[in-house]
Amino acid sequence: MTKDVIALTPTMPDLNTVLAGLYAGGPDLGVNTTADGAVVQLCAPDGRPLVSVEAPILVHIPGETTRLLDCPAPDGPVWWTEARASTAVAEAGRLAGSFAGRLATVLGGTVWPPEAATTDVVPLTTDVTAVPVPTTATPAVDVLTTTTAVVIQDRPLVPLTSWLADALRTATAADRALQIVTPPTARLTLPTRTALRGLPSRWVVQHPEHGYYDGLSGAILHWKNGTFTPVRDNNGTAQAAEAFETVTGTGERQLLLALRTRHPADTDLVLGRALETAFHHLTDAPPAGWSTAEPVNLPWSTRQLTDLARSRAPQPTWLVAVGRPDRPALATARVTRTPAGVEEDITLALGYGTDETPPLNAIEPLATALATEHGLATLLTSLRTARRDLTVPPHLEAPPIPVALTLGHNEVEHIDRTRAEHPPLGPTPTRLGHPARPALHYPLGEGTDPRSWVTFQHLTRHLKQG
Known part of the structure; x- marks a missing residue:
């Protein structure tokens, strides 16, 4: 139970x-x-x-x-x-x-x-x-050691509830890892997956036949020195669990956008508009709601999330936004005050079934709107074979394949426009926005050819030179 x-x-x-x-x-x-x-x-x-x-x-x-x-x-x-x-x-x-x-x-x-x-x-x-007194006052934490906070979850889908968010904040403040233990039938929501980014935090799958393994990397794990850590051979190499490598394809796909914006820190700034614009271009509607944890419980409001971020500054604000039930769309955003202004780091995922076509033709118009109206710094668009419902299963998933990279005009000027416009191995970028200070949009493919990664790597290497 x-x-x-x-x-x-x-x-x-x-x-x-x-x-x-x-x-x-x-x-x-x-x-x-x-x-x-x-x-x-x-x-x-x-x-x-x-x-x-x-x-x-x-x-x-x-x-x-x-x-x-x-x-x-x-x-x-x-x-x-x-x-x-x-x-x-x-x-x-x-x-x-x-x-x-x-x-x-x-x-x-x-x-x-x-x-x-x-x-x-x-x-x-x-x-x-006769039961040992728990060493933690955090309700979500089941086991606490000097290095790790362990949370046991026996539910089909593990969301980033306020329980887990509190456990993550507490663990981070104490320089501890957060490790979530589930059965192999469990899946994670994307916000929970994002929260576990960065080792030694882990998703630990307890399989009745294969023991413990990492639900994101597949590494076989064991409990050692108060934490779950990979089992390594004599060469120091971790092995993947057999259960992790068993994959059944469904033909479903996810469109992924990694978006960063930068704004001057003034009193008229309204946050969330870049995310709202992305939802409009890709789903024909704004986000349905937002919150700082799951379940998402607040109707979408750029003014309310701006007020929250302003009240928490200079500390960062993290939030999640969801779309309509008929179009799976889920985003996380982190608002940070920096010397350059206020930055939004946004990850948006949209799910598509076998009979649905991801709207790749909407990416360039979206990039134009973001560059001209919403302080675009960078936008990386990619496509991957993964579940339409945007949940994360404990088995191997194909990596995303890049579709396009867009640089805002400030990033282009920082790199040097002449060099940015002429990568020697391609692709040739399209100018977006104001002719005198254009953003640059680099098409990389349709998200189906893994060789697009080679093109992307050559491009980023060229852009970082100088």
Whole structure:
């Protein structure tokens, strides 16, 4: 049974309903609050947390609950109340299910996963005095060592919830790796995949036949010195797990854009417009919603995300945006204050089925709009064979193949326009925008020929010279 249980209700759980849910363990258990009251914990008599319940989130975005729960679910608006059970005490999972079941029964909602729902009182029979006291106060973390925070997730799709985002921030601040352990049936959302970028943070897959392996690289892993690390042979080489290399093609594809913008840091700056423009060109609609974690719960608003980034400056702001349910589109963006101004680093992914054609003809017009109106620095467009739903499975996926590279006019001037316009081995760039200060757009192919990487490497090597 999963250790995460979610109540989806049409109305917000009030205090009395939450208290009724917390009575799932009977009168002998206690209640505590953390995170300035944002998390309520059901505790054993000795005070250790058994179930941690996050403040309810109102999800407005159509299709968001179905996307993250990987099954049909009530569409928005819906209140999402997530409970996470301790993995150290056997009854904790059933306590979380009873808490969520009570909320759903009182408010007329549903529970995910459905089999976890109950309204029974779950007495604590484990002798908690024999269970080691957890060394972490972060609800999402199951094992904490001097080097690593380990999170165990047993759910079909692992989103970057506020639980995980908090675990990542805490681990990073303490100079620890974040390692997520899942069964081989699990997949990651792209925001979770992005959060694990950079070793020694890892996605650790626990396979019943193949042991532990890295869900992103395939390296066989073992637990050593308080962290999951690759098993290496006498030559120091890591081996890939057999389960990772087993791939079944579906014919589905993803269009990927890596976009960076730079703006003067003035009071009139509105962020998010470059991302909004990309959505319009590629999906014929703006993003449906945005948030700083999953589920995405806020309707799209460039003004609101600008206000958030400004309130957090000079610290960076990270956010995620989603598109409509009928067109899988998911973006992450990081807003950073730099000496040059305010930069947005955006990654946008769009999914296409076997009967759908990625809109490659929209890339050059999009690049023109970004260069002339939204402070484009660089745009790299690529295409890959991967799942239409944009989730990340724990097996080998083909690398993306570059389609086009675009340089904004400031980048062109920094490189030297004459050199940028005449790469000796091609491709010949197209001028975009203002004739006196053009951006340059380099076509690299249709995203089907791996030799485009050679062309791209020759081009970037030429551009970096001088």
